[in-house]
Amino acid sequence: MARPSNPELAEKILLATAAIIERQGPDGVTMRGVAKEIEYSATTIYLYFDNKDDLLNQTVVRAFGWFSEAMVQAAGEGTGIERIRNRARGYVRWALEHKGMYQLMFQHDSIRPFDSETGAVQPRSLRDSAAIIQDAIEAGDLSASMDSATIARINWAGLHGIVSLSLSGRLFGSPDDIGMQNVEEHARALADKFVEGWLSASA
Numbered sequence: 001m002a003r004p005s006n007p008e009l010a011e012k013i014l015l016a017t018a019a020i021i022e023r024q025g026p027d028g029v030t031m032r033g034v035a036k037e038i039e040y041s042a043t044t045i046y047l048y049f050d051n052k053d054d055l056l057n058q059t060v061v062r063a064f065g066w067f068s069e070a071m072v073q074a075a076g077e078g079t080g081i082e083r084i085r086n087r088a089r090g091y092v093r094w095a096l097e098h099k100g101m102y103q104l105m106f107q108h109d110s111i112r113p114f115d116s117e118t119g120a121v122q123p124r125s126l127r128d129s130a131a132i133i134q135d136a137i138e139a140g141d142l143s144a145s146m147d148s149a150t151i152a153r154i155n156w157a158g159l160h161g162i163v164s165l166s167l168s169g170r171l172f173g174s175p176d177d178i179g180m181q182n183v184e185e186h187a188r189a190l191a192d193k194f195v196e197g198w199l200s201a202s203a
Contacts, residue, residue, distance in 0.1 A: 010048045012038050017059045021100040026056060026108045028100075056104065063101045068124040070094045075128075080136025081199065087132065088159055088195045089188060095163040096184050102167070106160060126152055142202045151202070158194045162187055 016037035020029050031052055035042040049055040074090020075083040095102040130152035136142040142151075165171035166187040175183045 009040075009044075013045060013048055013055070014059055014062055017055055018063065018101065021059070021104055022098060023100065025100045026104040029056065031055070056108070060104050060108075063098075063105050064125065066101075067094060067105065068128065071125050071128060075132060079141065080132055080134075080139055081141050083132045084136060084155075084199065085192070085195055087129065088155070088191050091159050092163060092187050092191045093184070096166065096180070096187060099167055102163065107164070126156060129155065142199070145202070151198075154198065155195070158198075159191055162191050162194065 013034060016034050017029055020033055020037060029052060031045045031049075032042045034055070035045050045055070049058065071087055071090055071094070074094070075087040077083075078086070126149075130148040133142065133151050133155075134148040137144050137148060162171070166183050167175070169175065169177075171190075172178065172183055172186040
C-alpha cells in the first residue's frame with residue numbers, strides 16, 4: 001500500500017518518537033504513545049510506519065544524522081589533533097545529554113546491525129573521524145603505523161566504552177546516587193585521558 005504524501009506529518013511522528021525516547025528510553029516507545037504525543041490516532045502512525053521496529057529504525061537513522069552534525073560542530077576548526085580532542089569531548093557530551101537516543105543508536109536490540117558494505121545507519125560519523133585522523137597523519141602529528149580507519153574504530157570503541165559504562169553506573173557509580181553532573185565530569189576527564197594516551201603513543 002502506498003504511503004500517504006505528507007512529509008510534515010511523517011517528520012512530526014519521528015520527532016515525537018525521539019522526544020519519548022529521550023524521556024523514557026527506547027522501550028518507552030509505543031505506537032499508541034507516539035499517537036498521543038502528536039494528538040492523532042494510532043492508526044495514523046501505521047499509515048507511515050509498518051510497526052514499532054520500523055519506527056525505531058527510521059528514528060535511529062535520523063538520530064545518527066543529528067549525532068554526525070553535532071560531531072562536526074564539536075570538532076570545529078584547527079589542527080587535526082585539536083579537532084580529535086574536541087570531537088572526543090563532544091562525543092561524550094552529546095551521548096550523556098541524549099541518553100535515550102544513544103541507547104537506541106548503539107545498544108537497542110531492535111536496531112539492525114551496521115552494514116559496512118552499504119553504509120547503512122551509522123557510516124558518516126566514523127568516516128568523519130577517520131578523515132580528521134588522516135589530516136593529523138598527513139600533517140606529521142601522528143604516525144602512520146595504522147591506517148586512519150582503524151584508529152578511528154579504536155577511538156570510537158574507547159569512547160563508547162566510557163559512555164556506556166558511565167550510563168550504566170558501573171564506572172563511577174549510579175547517576176541517581178552521585179548525580180548526572182558528576183558522571184559527566186568524570187566521563188569527560190576519562191575521555192580526555194584516553195585520547196591523550198593514544199595520541200601520545202601515535203606521535
